[in-house]
Amino acid sequence: MYLRVALLALPTAALALQFQLPFKLPFLQQKALESSQSTRIAIVGAGAAGSSAAFWIAKAQERSNISIQVDVYERSSYIGGRSTVVYPYDDPQGYPGVELGASIFIPANRNLWRATHEFNLSRRDFHDEEGLGIWDGTSLVFAVRHFLYWVSRLTRLQATGGWWSWWDTAKALFRYGFHSPRRTQKVVDDMVSKFLTLYSSTPPKWSKLEDLAQTLEWNDLLSKNTADWLEGEGVNHRFISEIVEASTRVNYGHNVDEIHALEGACSLAPTGATAVDGGNFQIFEQFLNRSTANVFLKTSVQSITANSSGKWIVASDRGSQSYDAVIIAAPWQSTGIALPEEITIPKQPYVHLHVTLFSTNLSSLPAKSLNLPASTKIPPMLLTTHEGARNGGKEPEFNSLSYHGKISDSEWVVKIFSKQRISDEWLSKMFDGQVGWVYRKEWDAYPVLPPTSSFPQIKLADGLYYSNSFEPFISTMETETISSRNIVDLLLEEHFNTTICGKPELSDTVQKDSDDYVYGWDC
C-alpha cells in the first residue's frame, strides 16, 4: 500500500513537541463506582489498531443511541506502537522527529488520508528528488536520479520532469525492457482497485480472513510468492530480482521468493507516498483524543479470562476489571497475555529488524566504502537485492541505507534497516569516522509472510476479538485500522444489532457513489 523507499524526504521544519498526555487518565476504581448500565469494552494496545478501534466505537456512538464505556490499555508510555519518532541527539527542541517504525502511507490508504484532513495534520509528500541505487553486495546494479518519476514515466508514460528523467528512463528501458514495468504496474493497479472497495458504502464485512480473500479474489495472490506470480505475468527475471526485490526488502525485509504476492504488490504501490509532519503517531493520538475512551498508559495486561456469567476479566497492572468484550490490538505472542486454555492462536513468527539511525557530516556514502571507484556517486537511497548472494556472491550487510535529509548545515540523518546489529565500528568505517548521534532499535516489525491460504481467527471467542489477525494478510498502519473497523462492526452487530454507520436508513450524509466516500467516516 505504500513504498517506504519514498522515505527519503525529511521532516523539513516543524519540530513535533514531545508527547504530552492529553488524555484523561482516571483510575479504574472511580470507574467501578459509576453506573454499570453501559457495555464495557477493553482494548489492549494503543497503536494503529487499538486507537482506531476506540475511534470507530466513538463514531458508532455518535450515530446510534448506544452507551459504551471503553478502556484502552497500553504497556508503553506513548501512543502509536510501531508508529513512533525519535529526535536526533534526543533533543526535541533542536531537531525534527525521525520515524523509527512505520514511515509512510499513500492516498489509497483512505482512513489515514482522511484522518490527516479531519484532524488538520499537515503531510509532507515525497518527491524522491535525489535518486536511488540498488546494491547487490558487490556492485551497484542500477542507479537513477529520480526513481518515482522514472517509475511513473515507464509505467504510465506520463511526461513530467526534465532531461535527466528521460535519461533515467532510457537507462531503465535498456536494462529492464518496456513490458516488465508495465505488467508489474498492472498487477499493482488491479490490487489497489480491489482494495478500494473496502471503503465503499457497502464494504465487504468478514468474520474470517479466508472470506475476505475470496471476496476480493486474492486467493491466488496469497498462495504464490511474488517472484513466481510476476513471472507468470510475463515480468522478466531481472526486473523481479532487482526493482521488485529492492521494494520487498526495504518494505518487508523479505526476498521476492519468500513473500506472498499480495504483500509483494503492496510494497510496490508508490504513487503519492506521504507522512504526517512531525510523526504519523499523531493520527493515533487524535483517534484516541476524539474517542470517549479512558487511556491507561504504562499499563500492561497480563491475562484475559472468562467468568461463568459471560464477562471477560482483564487483569493488568491496575488490577482486574470485567468487560463485555475485549479487542486484542497487538501481535498476540508479543503481549505475554495468558488466555483461557481453549483459545489457541497459531504461533506467528515476525521479522526481527534492526533499525539504526545516525547522523553524519558526509553528504553521501563514500564510494570507497563499497569498494567502488571514487568517481561513483552513491545515491542517498540505497536499496538491495539478494540476487548477488543467490548467484554465490555476498549478501548485502543491510536491507536499505537511506539519507533522510539535513538536520543542520552540515549534518544529515541516515537510516539503516538490517537483519543484524550494525556496529559502531562498521558505521565508522563506512562513514570515515564522521558519525555523530547513533540510535538503535530492534523491532518485531511485521510477520514473516510466506504464501498462505489460512489466517488467524478474528473472533477468538464470543466477545473476544483479535485485530492483528490481519497482519499476515497485509501488514500496514492502514490495514490495521481497517481490521479494527471490521471488528467493531462485528461487535456492534452482535451486541447492539447496529453498525458503525448506525441503522442503514440513517446513514446518508455524503453521496454514496462519490469517489471520495469512506465507509465509517461518511455515513
Ligand SMILES: Cc1cc2nc3c(=O)[nH]c(=O)nc-3n(C[C@H](O)[C@H](O)[C@H](O)COP(=O)(O)OP(=O)(O)OC[C@H]3O[C@@H](n4cnc5c(N)ncnc54)[C@H](O)[C@@H]3O)c2cc1C
Ligand atoms: C521499521 C518499520 C517500518 C514500517 N514501515 C511501515 C510503513 O512505512 N507504512 C506502514 O503502513 N506500516 C509500516 N510498518 C508496519 C506498521 O508499523 C504496523 O503494521 C502497524 O503500525 C501495526 O499497528 P498495530 O496497532 O496493529 O500494532 P502495534 O503498533 O505494534 O501496537 C500494539 C501496541 O500494543 C501494546 N501492547 C503489547 N502488549 C501489551 C500488553 N500486554 N498490555 C498492554 N499493551 C500491550 C504495545 O506496546 C503497542 O503499543 C513498519 C513497521 C516497522 C517496524
Ligand SMILES: *[C@@H]1O[C@H](CO)[C@@H](O)[C@H](O)[C@H]1NC(C)=O
Ligand atoms: C485533545 O482534545 C482536547 C479537546 O477535546 C484538546 O484541547 C487537546 O489539545 C487535544 N490533544 C491533542 C494532542 O490534540
Ligand SMILES: *[C@@H]1O[C@H](CO)[C@@H](O)[C@H](O)[C@H]1NC(C)=O
Ligand atoms: C436512548 O436510549 C435510552 C436508554 O435505552 C432511552 O432512554 C432514550 O430515550 C434513548 N434516546 C433516544 C434519542 O433515542
Ligand SMILES: *[C@@H]1O[C@H](CO)[C@@H](O)[C@H](O)[C@H]1NC(C)=O
Ligand atoms: C489547521 O492548522 C493550521 C496550521 O497548522 C492552522 O493555521 C489552522 O487554524 C488549523 N485549522 C483548524 C480548523 O484547526
Ligand SMILES: *[C@@H]1O[C@H](CO)[C@@H](O)[C@H](O)[C@H]1NC(C)=O
Ligand atoms: C462475572 O463478573 C461480573 C462483573 O464483575 C460479576 O457481576 C459476576 O458476578 C461475575 N460472575 C461470576 C460467576 O463470578
Ligand SMILES: *[C@@H]1O[C@H](CO)[C@@H](O)[C@H](O)[C@H]1NC(C)=O
Ligand atoms: C560535523 O561538523 C560540525 C562542524 O564542522 C561539528 O561540530 C560536528 O561535530 C561534526 N559532526 C560529526 C558527526 O562529525
Ligand SMILES: *[C@@H]1O[C@H](CO)[C@@H](O)[C@H](O)[C@H]1NC(C)=O
Ligand atoms: C435488527 O435490526 C433490524 C433493523 O435494522 C430489525 O429488522 C431486526 O429485527 C433487528 N434484530 C434484532 C434481533 O433485534
